[in-house]
Amino acid sequence: MKNCSITNFKMNENHWSFNLIREIKNPKSILEEDEFVYIIKDKYPKSTYHYLIIPKKDIPSISKVTKDDLELLHHMEHTGNKYIDSHKDYDFQMGYHAVPNMYRLHLHVISTDFISNSLKTVRHWNIFNTPYFLPSKDICKELEDKGHVFIDIKKYEKYLSCKLKCHKCSYTPKNMVDLKKHIIEHFPVK
Ligand code: AMP
Ligand code: ZN
Numbered sequence: 001m002k003n004c005s006i007t008n009f010k011m012n013e014n015h016w017s018f019n020l021i022r023e024i025k026n027p028k029s030i031l032e033e034d035e036f037v038y039i040i041k042d043k044y045p046k047s048t049y050h051y052l053i054i055p056k057k058d059i060p061s062i063s064k065v066t067k068d069d070l071e072l073l074h075h076m077e078h079t080g081n082k083y084i085d086s087h088k089d090y091d092f093q094m095g096y097h098a099v100p101n102m103y104r105l106h107l108h109v110i111s112t113d114f115i116s117n118s119l120k121t122v123r124h125w126n127i128f129n130t131p132y133f134l135p136s137k138d139i140c141k142e143l144e145d146k147g148h149v150f151i152d153i154k155k156y157e158k159y160l161s162c163k164l165k166c167h168k169c170s171y172t173p174k175n176m177v178d179l180k181k182h183i184i185e186h187f188p189v190k
Contacts, residue, residue, distance in 0.1 A: 017101060017102050017103050018102075018103045019043075019102065020040075020052065020054060020102045020103060020104055020106060021103060021104055023040050023043075024038045024040065024054055024104075029041075031051070033056075034079075035056070036055060036056055036057070036072060036075050036076075037053050037054060037055050037056060037075065037076055037079055038053070038054045038056065039051055039052070039053050039054075039079060039083070040052050040054065042108070042110075044118040045110075045116050045118055046110060046114060046116050046118055046119045046124055046128060047110045047111045047112065047113055047114045047115065047116050047119070047128075048090065048111045048113050048115055048116065049083075049087055049090060049092070049109075049110065049111040050108070050109070050110045050111070050116075051080070051083050051108075051109040051110075052106045052107065052108060052109070053076045053079050053080055053106065053107040053109060054104055054105070054106045054107075055072055055076065055104070055105055057069070057072060058104065059104065059105040060103060060104065060105065061096075061100050061103075061104075061105055062096040062097075062098070062100070062105060062134065062139060062149050062151065063149055063150075063151040064105075065105070065139075065143060065148070065149055066147070066148065067143060067144075067147045067148075069143070070140065070143050070144060073136070073139065073140050073143065074140060076107045076136070077094060077107070077136045077137070077140065080092075080094045080107055080109040080136070081094075083109050084109065087111065090111040090112070090113065091111065091112045092109060092110060092111050092112060093108075093110055093112055093128070093133065093135065094107060094108065094109050094110075094135065094136045095107070095108060095133050095134050095135040095136050095138075095139070096108070096133075096134045096136070096139060097127055097132060097133065097134070098131075098132050098133075098134055098151050098153075098156035099132075099151065099153055099156055099157065107136060108128075108133075110128065112167065113183070113186075113187040114128065114129075114167070114183055115180075115183065115184065115187055119176075119180070120176065121176065122160075122161065122164060122176060123160050123161075125164060125176065125179065126159050126160055126161070126162060126164075127159075127160070129165070129167045130159040130162060131156075131159060132156050132159040132160065164176070164179050166179065166182055166183060166186075167183075168183070168186040169186070
């Protein structure tokens with residue numbers, strides 16, 4: 001049984017929130033690994049390309065990192081950049097969710113087209129397109145400057161239900177169907 005006070009992981013390891021741990025134990029799921037990290041594809045990608053970089057060190061979430069982990073976080077970012085460089089015709093963002101759903105720290109490396117059948121809900125949109133998504137660079141800077149990463153859960157939870165807005169222009173869609181129709185205009189089929 002894990003017990004992590006700031007996150008929601010006070011539960012049995014058979015729970016779905018431990019599914020990333022199951023994935024990294026399955027060689028078929030691993031795209032690549034080195035001494036420090038695993039790289040897997042997100043099973044429900046929210047964009048054309050969506051990878052997860054998961055450390056071998058058992059860190060529950062970004063709120064639990066310490067200054068000793070700074071080098072590891074830099075390594076995760078460096079690894080993510082290798083994947084970004086392999087898709088030159090796409091823009092990417094790389095970062096952490098302030099309050100993650102899944103156990104063990106994971107860095108999202110995601111292309112910014114957000115064209116995906118798995119992207120369905122307002123929550124899906126807002127966790128990648130509001131300050132709920134914490135860019136890796138900002139996290140590394142905070143860790144370097146302050147020695148820890150402070151997550152005010154109440155502050156971040158407000159972003160989950162905030163009004164939809166296109167990430168490429170000022171359009172404010174009525175709902176997800178509207179937004180999904182709209183973003184395709186920014187990303188003509190390649
Ligand atoms: P979060 O905890 O909010 O940072 O995001 C967890 C991510 O894990 C989501 O993007 C899910 O689509 C993804 N996910 C959930 N289950 C699996 C799985 N079994 N394998 C790979 N990715 C998963
Ligand atoms: Zn737009």
